[in-house]
Amino acid sequence: MITNIRCMIIDDDELDRLVLHHHLKQYENIEIVASFDSAEKAVPYIDLSIDLLFLNTDLPGMSGIDFRKLAHKIPACIFVSSHPEYAVDTFELDTLDFITKPLKTERVHLSIQKLLDFFEMKEKCECFDALIGENCIKIKDGSNICQVKITDILYLEALKDYTLIVTSDKKHCMLDSLGNILHKSHFDTFVRIHRSYAVPRHLIRSKNTHEVELVEQIRLPIGRAYKDNLFFFDP
Secondary structure (H helix, E strand, O other): OOOOOOEEEEOOOOOHHHHHHHHHOOOOOEEEEEOOOOOHHHHHHHHOOEEEEEOOOOOOOOOOOHHHHHOOOEEEEEEEEEOOOHHHHHHHHHEEEEEEOOOOOHHHHHHHHHHHHHHHHHHHEEEEEEEEOOEEEEEOOEEEEEEHHHHHHEEEHHHOOOOEEEOOEEEEEEOOOHHHHHOOHHHOOOEEEEEEEEEHHHEEEEOOOOEEEEEOOEEEEHHHHHHHHHHHHHO
């Protein structure tokens, strides 16, 4: 069950702020705790307990993108903008979604559903107590403990501050970043091939310029910055 989500809205367009207020009030677990027409007015409130930020990119004075850099501790950020060309820049800032103005009911609700899915996953992951063992990962979920052998892992997938551990049978969620996991000695057989993926070296069956193929016909992309990590597979 998703707990209360505390939301801040920053948009210099009064009508768009009202539209967002209208949509968000339809969700009992979303509480609007602050609403501003400029980023400067919101700066003193950055340290409040805020879970969600609705933020216009094109604001007078400080831009929405610059404000997000200051408010990077807020877990979820949804940008709204009349400038779709800003989307690429916003997704470099840990953005959950980007909505193009004018705001449309269906698009706003789609974004909110994505938001609720994100917080549902976040709450589930925070219930896990993951313990690294010598040859396995023990994941505790309530009173149940699931033991996953390192050798059974097909690949690791980054999901913000969490990591999905994918096996043939199931996906497990671990409350740790992919980067931190790969620094542990138990994962020294894994190679990072993309910002979002790491795979066991011995499971790679083939590769081309853009992707690798693992066992079970799993195909994963190769990130441009990680191509050199696969030097060992070159003839």
